[in-house]
Every structure is written in C-alpha cells, then in structure tokens.
Amino acid sequence: MNDLLKDLYQEIILDHGQDPRNFGECENHNKSAKGHNPLCGDKVYVTLLVDQDDVIKDIKFSGEGCAISIASASLMTEKLKNKSLDEANKIFNDFTNLVKGSTDELRLLTEEDSLYALKGVEAFPMRVKCATMAWHTYKSATNE
Amino acid sequence: MNDLLKDLYQEIILDHGQDPRNFGECENHNKSAKGHNPLCGDKVYVTLLVDQDDVIKDIKFSGEGCAISIASASLMTEKLKNKSLDEANKIFNDFTNLVKGSTDELRLLTEEDSLYALKGVEAFPMRVKCATMAWHTYKSATNE
Amino acid sequence: MSKALLNSNIKDDFAIFEKKILNKDLIYFDTAASAQKPKIVINEINDFYNNHYSNVSRGVHTLSVESTFKYEDSRKKVKDFINAKSDNEIIFTKSATESINLVAQTFCERYMKQGDEVILSIMEHHSNLVPWYFLREKYGVVLKFAMIDEEGKIDLDHFSSLINDKTKIASITHLSNVFGTTTNKEIVKICREKEIFIMLDGCQAAAHNKIDVQDLDCDFYVFSGHKTYGPSGIGVLYGKENILNDLPPYQGGGGMISEVTLDSVSFADLPAKYEAGTPPLVEAYGLGIAIDYMNSIGIENIMLHEQELSNYALKKMKELEFVEIYGNGNEKSSIISFNLNHIHAHEVASFLDVEGIALRAGHHCCQPLMRHLKVNATSRISFGVYNDIKEIEVFIEALNKCKDFFKK
Amino acid sequence: MSKALLNSNIKDDFAIFEKKILNKDLIYFDTAASAQKPKIVINEINDFYNNHYSNVSRGVHTLSVESTFKYEDSRKKVKDFINAKSDNEIIFTKSATESINLVAQTFCERYMKQGDEVILSIMEHHSNLVPWYFLREKYGVVLKFAMIDEEGKIDLDHFSSLINDKTKIASITHLSNVFGTTTNKEIVKICREKEIFIMLDGCQAAAHNKIDVQDLDCDFYVFSGHKTYGPSGIGVLYGKENILNDLPPYQGGGGMISEVTLDSVSFADLPAKYEAGTPPLVEAYGLGIAIDYMNSIGIENIMLHEQELSNYALKKMKELEFVEIYGNGNEKSSIISFNLNHIHAHEVASFLDVEGIALRAGHHCCQPLMRHLKVNATSRISFGVYNDIKEIEVFIEALNKCKDFFKK
Ligand SMILES: Cc1ncc(COP(=O)(O)O)c(C=O)c1O
Numbered sequence A, B: 001m002n003d004l005l006k007d008l009y010q011e012i013i014l015d016h017g018q019d020p021r022n023f024g025e026c027e028n029h030n031k032s033a034k035g036h037n038p039l040c041g042d043k044v045y046v047t048l049l050v051d052q053d054d055v056i057k058d059i060k061f062s063g064e065g066c067a068i069s070i071a072s073a074s075l076m077t078e079k080l081k082n083k084s085l086d087e088a089n090k091i092f093n094d095f096t097n098l099v100k101g102s103t104d105e106l107r108l109l110t111e112e113d114s115l116y117a118l119k120g121v122e123a124f125p126m127r128v129k130c131a132t133m134a135w136h137t138y139k140s141a142t143n144e
Numbered sequence C, D: 001m002s003k004a005l006l007n008s009n010i011k012d013d014f015a016i017f018e019k020k021i022l023n024k025d026l027i028y029f030d031t032a033a034s035a036q037k038p039k040i041v042i043n044e045i046n047d048f049y050n051n052h053y054s055n056v057s058r059g060v061h062t063l064s065v066e067s068t069f070k071y072e073d074s075r076k077k078v079k080d081f082i083n084a085k086s087d088n089e090i091i092f093t094k095s096a097t098e099s100i101n102l103v104a105q106t107f108c109e110r111y112m113k114q115g116d117e118v119i120l121s122i123m124e125h126h127s128n129l130v131p132w133y134f135l136r137e138k139y140g141v142v143l144k145f146a147m148i149d150e151e152g153k154i155d156l157d158h159f160s161s162l163i164n165d166k167t168k169i170a171s172i173t174h175l176s177n178v179f180g181t182t183t184n185k186e187i188v189k190i191c192r193e194k195e196i197f198i199m200l201d202g203c204q205a206a207a208h209n210k211i212d213v214q215d216l217d218c219d220f221y222v223f224s225g226h227k228t229y230g231p232s233g234i235g236v237l238y239g240k241e242n243i244l245n246d247l248p249p250y251q252g253g254g255g256m257i258s259e260v261t262l263d264s265v266s267f268a269d270l271p272a273k274y275e276a277g278t279p280p281l282v283e284a285y286g287l288g289i290a291i292d293y294m295n296s297i298g299i300e301n302i303m304l305h306e307q308e309l310s311n312y313a314l315k316k317m318k319e320l321e322f323v324e325i326y327g328n329g330n331e332k333s334s335i336i337s338f339n340l341n342h343i344h345a346h347e348v349a350s351f352l353d354v355e356g357i358a359l360r361a362g363h364h365c366c367q368p369l370m371r372h373l374k375v376n377a378t379s380r381i382s383f384g385v386y387n388d389i390k391e392i393e394v395f396i397e398a399l400n401k402c403k404d405f406f407k408k
C-alpha cells in the first residue's frame, strides 16, 4: 500500500470517518451554520452552545461527506469542546495551516493531537477543502 | 525596388490613383450605393444609370481611399460603362477572382484589360478589400 | 473485439504519457473533463508563435496576413468538421459556456418576453442551466425541465409534453457528461414540428461522434476546443446563418463593428459580428490542428474505439458487486459514472490517483441530476483515443484494492 | 542616451526574429496591436500541456492539482504585477474587451438606471466605446465624451465639467493607443471627489508602465495578455474586492456556482464568481510567465528603453517635412501615429512590409478619434523590448524611399 494513502487514511481517520463522534445537533445551541463543498456537493451542519464567557460548552455536527470530511468534523468537535472561542480560533488557524502544508509554526496543535492525523491531507491538495469544510462552517457559525 | 511592389503599383494604378476617371456623381442615376472599408474607414459612393435593357449607360464614383481602391474604382467605371448588367456581373466575378489569386478561370477579363494591372494585389491579401471596395458597392447598388 | 480498437501506439502521439504519476504510468480517464493534447497540436501552436504571430484581421503586414489566414483557415476546418453550410455560421468563443451564454442572452433579447418558456433537461450541465436561470431572474422567462428515463436519456414524450404556445427554445445536451448517453435526434424533429428553436450542447459529443449540423438540423450547436484535443481557451458556436444574422450582437468592441461614431455604431457581418476584441487566435488555430488530428484517425474509428473500451469496462464493472453504475442501459459512449458502495467518490479518486489513474469525482457540474440520482457525487471514467484495454484491467484491479482498503 | 536602452541581444529571447520577411530582417513595430512572445512563454506553454495538463479546480487527481496550482499561481503573479490587494480582485477573461463588457454590463445592472450618465473620451478604443453604446441602446444610459488637448491627452477640465449628479462611472484609456500619451492619474482624484467610479483601460499601459492599482486607486483596471508578451486568448479584469462582491455575476456556468437546484442558484466567491466554464487556463499560465519575463528585465527598464526609442524616432521623423505626426507633444511612450503627405496609410504599410517592417495602418479601432483628427486612417509604429535604434534608422530610410516611390 502506498505510503501517501497510509498517511492520509490513518486508522483514526477511518475510525472517525465511519463512526463519527458528536454527530447530530446540540440539544441547546445558540450558534449554528451550514457549509458545503462545492466540489462534490457534500454538506455539513454545525451547532454550538457558547456560554457567557465565550466557552464552547457543546458542539455537534451532522451531514454527509467523505471519510476525510467526516473524520475532520468529528475530531474537530472533540477538540473544540470546552475551549474558549479564542483558543478555538487559534486551533482553527493551526489546523488549516497543517492540512495545507503551510510552513507557519503551529501554536496550539502538537503532534500528539489526534487532529495531527490529518496532516496526510497536505499531499492531496484538492482534499484540503474536504478537511476544512466543517472548520469553515464552525467559523462562520461563531462569526455571526 | 521590390518586384512585388512594382507589380502592385504599376504605372496605370498610380495614374488612376492620382487622377481617377469618372469621379463624381452621374447627373442622372437610378441606382446608387455607399460602401466602406472597415479596415481603414475609407469610403466610396457609386452611382449608375441603368437603362430599360439593363445596360449601364453611365457609372461614376466618389470617395476617399488609397491608390489601390481609387484606381480600382476608376478602372471599374471605365470597364463597366456600356456593359449589360449580366456582363458586368461576370466581370465582377472575374475581377474578384483575379485579385484574390483564385485559380478559377477568368471568363471575360484578359491580360490585355487594364484591370489586369490589379493582379499584383494577390500578393498583398489584406489589400484585397481595398481593390474590391468599389466593386462590392457597385454590386450592392445593382442588387437593390 | 480488437478490430474496433485503435493501434495502442497512438499514445506516442501524446507527450504526457511519458510522465509518471508517483512512479506509475499515467492512466488518463478524465477526457470528458478535458482531453490531452497531441504533440502535433502543441508543435503547431509553437510554430504559430515562433514564425507567424501577429494580431488578426486589421493589419496589412505579412505576419498579420499569415495570422489572419491561419485563423480563418481554422474556421473552415470547424465548418467542415460539423458540416455547417458556411464559414459565417462558425463563431469562435472562449468556451462552450460562453457560446451558451451568447445564445441565451441574444436569443432572449430578440425573441422572448416575460412568461415565454425555455425547455432544458434535469441532466444539463450547469453551463447549460445557469445562463438560462439568469433570463428567468432578469426577464421573467419560464424554465421547464425534461425528465430522463432509467437509461439516462431524455424522455422525448415528456419533452414533447412540455412544449406549448409560449415555448420559444429548447437547449439540451447532445451527449450526457454523466451517463454517456446520446440524445435521439428525433428531438429536433419535435422542435421543428412545434416550431421552436433548439440548441444542442455538443461538449461531449464533438470529440466522440461525427457531427453533422445540417443532418441534425439544430439551430445552434456548441462545443469546447479543450475537450476535442485542442488547446484551452477556445470554444465554438454554430448557428444557422439567417438566425445569427437576425440576433443582436453579444459583446461590443474592436473587430465586430462596421462603423462607429460618437452617436451610433453599425456592426460587421458574420462571423465578425460576434467576435469582439482580439480573439483567441492561436487557440482557434490549435483547434483546427486538433480537428486535422481527429480526422487523420477518423472520427468513426474514434467512436468505435471508445465504444469498445466502454463496453469492456462496463462488463467488467458489472461483475463487481460493490459497484453501482448510473444509467441502466448499455450505451455509455465514452463515459461511465459509478460509485462504490459505502465509499465516497473522493476516496475512490484519491486512491486511484495514487495508482496513476486520473478520474473525476464530484457532481460533474450536474447538481440537479445528482439530486435526482440521490447522491452528492459520483466517480466518472471517460475515454479518449489514447486509452486501451490494459488500462481498464489496471483500473478494475484498483477498484478491488480500493474496496478492500476501505472495508477494514 | 544608450544607457537607457536594453541590450540588443534581447531579440534572441524571441524566436520570431530568426524569421525573414521576403529576405529582409523582421522589424516588428506593431507591438501595440500584439506583442511577440518570448521563447520562455512558448516553452512553458509546451511544458504545461506536455507534463501537467488537465482541467482545473474540480478534480482530485494529480494533473488536476498541478493545473489548478499553475493557474492560481498565475493569478498571484498578476496580482503582484499590478499590486492588487488580493487574488480575489484578479479575474481572468479572454481579453480586455471582454473585461470591459463584463464591467459595463454588471455595473449598469447594479448601479444605473435610465438617464444615468457615463463618461468616456473621444479617443477611446472601440472596445471601450461599443460596450457602453449597448447600455445606451438597451437601458437609456447617457454617454458623454471628454475632449482631448492638442497633445492627445484627456482634457481634465473638460472631463471634470461633464460630471454631474447623474454621472455614475467613467471609463478612460490609461495610455492612448494612437498618441502614446498617458492619462494623468489626477483623473482618479477627480472621480473620488465627485464620487463616481472609474475604470482605466490599461491595454497599452500594462506592457509599458509599472501599474499600481492601489496607488492609482481606480475601481477597475483591464488589460490583455497578448499585448504584454503573453499568449492570445487571455485578458485580465482587476476590480476592487468590495465592488466585485457587490456586482452581479456576468456569464453563468460551471465553476462559478456554489449550489444549483432546478429553482435556484447561488454563486461562488471571488474570483470564481466571474469565471464561468473552463477558463483559458494554459493562457493564464502563459501570461504569468510573460510577467516573470517582464520582471526579469524590469518594467522600469522596459519603459526607459521604449521611451528612448520613441524619442529618437520622433526626432528623426520630425526632420522629415513630408511626415505629419498626430499629437503635438513629445510624450509618445511606445507609440507614434503619423501620415505621409498625400500617401495613404495603406500604401505606407504595404511599402514598408516589403522592407520587412511591420507597422499598422488604419483607424486603430478609434474611428471617433480619426474623425476628430480629420483623417480616415493613420500609420502607427509601436515599440517593444525587442526593438532597437538600428531598426529606426532602417524605418526612416524606408519612409524616404516610400515618399520617392509614390511621388512620381
Ligand atoms: C487602448 C485599447 N483598449 C482596448 C483594446 C482591446 O484589446 P483586446 O482586443 O485585446 O480585447 C486595445 C487593443 O486593441 C487597446 O489598444
């Protein structure tokens, strides 16, 4: 099996892709957004509950997509839960840099993070949109 | 001096270009048309008197243009005067074939004709429009 | 079977097949998106720039003459290629998309008013939908959509039933870029009987079928150079001469005028009337060379070759129980759309990419059709002159590997 | 003087100068119509087709990635070339003519109603006239024309005096293709003060001046690739991002959509919003390489070089009493228009063609200006990086010969 594919589809990606965590809608949410990938028509819906102190108390997603987009959404919800919006936005930046193969230094994400599993996407530039779809949707939900 | 230029600008062309015959408007005319060359904005106005038997009793032209277009108009009026429309149209075909360098056989024009002097145009394809401007104008005058 | 196949060393005509994709031979199954270019096309483009280049139509000097003649010569080749009656019926645009926009806009200006109707189909490419949506939005034109049958062909009865007194034009794909099905030319007869205009979107057909616009009798026909082995940046609009004469101009600018004053403008005759500005002249020339190339193989032979490949691929794919094929007929021309059970088309595309196989995954600019098929995306393979049976074997094996990889 | 001139072996960068015109060296004085292409541009176009070609933006496979990155990379180069703020402000079109049509049409739809006014000038190219004439015709927009001074520059006082409450936009040439004069950037200030939009037609300026759209502060800027040493079939539209976001789309089709249903369509973000259909992708790439090439020489150096040539040619031509030059100033950038007494411009062009000299004769797509100058046609020489002083000597000699030939 080709190494690039092994890097792209690590165990954890296939796992989250088939069995996503935090799938659905937050029972209580005060922020939400829809997103889609114009390349393939995949869609995602992200809901959040953000408290007075700008902490993400709950975050869930639903939708359809490829393994990369679903796994990325699933890992995102795990990572961002209980983070402040400020931290979450830094992670957003780190993550998009990571998958784009940007040379910018990561500020909060480390190799230990499960999200790091998505680094393999950098070898497949046209899949970056899959990996970041849920993230951009989170972003637009919190920007409103 | 280059041979192509010599062929293009034969004595008779320069003569008719500088001193055109049948310049002006027929005093009595029953057909007329305006024409122009979109490449350079040159213009020509052709008037004809065609009798009941479809014979061109008079033909004149006016306008501005390059030596080729003026000479061609001048030589045309000389040639077409007193011809039947039928003959004139055959000459029209011959002439356009001549200047385009078409391989079609000429039916009425011969090497003795003064119009034959315009054969040099075939080496300058972008000048064909100059040489045929008055002719197309004649044509549209008689087609109305 | 092999009789219909082209000699496999046809690949040598294309430099790109010397390229390796991650050390694998390139298997290019994405011709429906854009065809690869024969060396002769690229070499002739070089020659044009290196020995004959200048702007066209306006200059007197030698290079201008040479460029103009090459440009106009190409128009003649296109005319012969689709058997139009006159050079005046061939308009060079930048793409089929532009050709369709041109027709939609000028046709509507000339012949349609609020409430008038246009017939499209649910399987049209976005390029044959959105230009009409603009008319709906701006002028209140009504759009109706013909249904398709199980095979993926226009349902002619349904098409016919949509036509009424308000219908002015239909615009329909000639060969579906998702199913590979060809629209029955009966459709033009229906339009003739009901006295409406018809445009055929020949993007996929032009590289695959012999096109004869006089025999088809359609009013407009469009295709793109880049899908017919020509360069990018060039498209064709065919329109019947009397209709093009009757329609207003589209874009304004140099080259398409007869005379301009501060108060007025009069327009050049066809085809210049529709070619405002410096045209994609070298691209038009390149398309002419691509046509020469296709003719040298024979468009019939190309069709038979691609048909053979499609038949073989279809047979092999049907043997794989995890493959779902869209459109249940056997007519697939050079295009097959499919999905692997439970595996997203993007995964298939990335997986196969690593095997050197270039195919397309997505909605193929046919979102309404995807919705009809109840999928977001499909994978699509499509063939050109350079493909062969061995590549299909590699592809089938790769599909098997792909299924195994994502099963775990 | 010679300090400002580029090294004369720059001709070696262009294959076409190995060509003979009727056994004479080619002297190409028609760059204003279209520039010749450096070998590097042609070679890179080859390389694109031979090693990286596929359609852009939609595919997942390697070739699609490579093509997309090359295409988008070129957009960045154009952005830097004219110092735009963002890639989103750079739209690839097929030509400057198309860019102007796009702006005229979408701007009018969004911001203008019957009776609103547009300011042009009497020396605009047909491509910056006719698109606006269409608006006059279709929507009852009023067009006003700024006068020029004796030198051939926009009369800014007159321009200013034309602006009133109904004026919405001005569209003015940045560098005259007849006089070689540059429009004072004060014109933008006037528009800012009077709160109207302004588009600059940079067709001639882009190959000759350093363009800085932020410094100019214009709302739109357009130019053509083929006049800036790039391939045919590619044009650029620059627009300020907030304005382009606000304007409606122009052509509809694949690539410019976000989502399409049978009832509705939503549009992609900039720049895709304005790039319907498969774009002229290799052409865009070629333009990027041409920009690299110009940068490698230095656009300042190009300007100085052409300025030197123009100054020298002007001086020599003024010594010939039978030559009339249009525009009485000394600023001629890379363009000089003239006539020989009593000899039609077409005669001059044919005569010089035979000497190997390619120049332009005609109305230069500026018929209203020709009328203002009271001529049908002029001859025009224009310079590029590859021209040199020696060629001007040959040209001057040829003018003398021409006069003698037609005197008899
Ligand atoms: C000043 C000016 N504007 C517009 C144009 C039109 O450019 P194009 O024909 O490349 O669209 C030209 C070139 O002919 C020009 O010189």
Ligand SMILES: Cc1ncc(COP(=O)(O)O)c(C=O)c1O
Pocket: C032, C033, C095, C096, C097, C098, C125, C127, C128, C173, C175, C176, C177, C201, C203, C204, C224, C365, D254, D276, D277, D278, D279
């Ligand atoms: C059926 C069909 N119509 C229209 C188009 C649009 O062609 P282009 O993008 O070359 O304008 C395509 C190709 O994408 C197509 O397959």
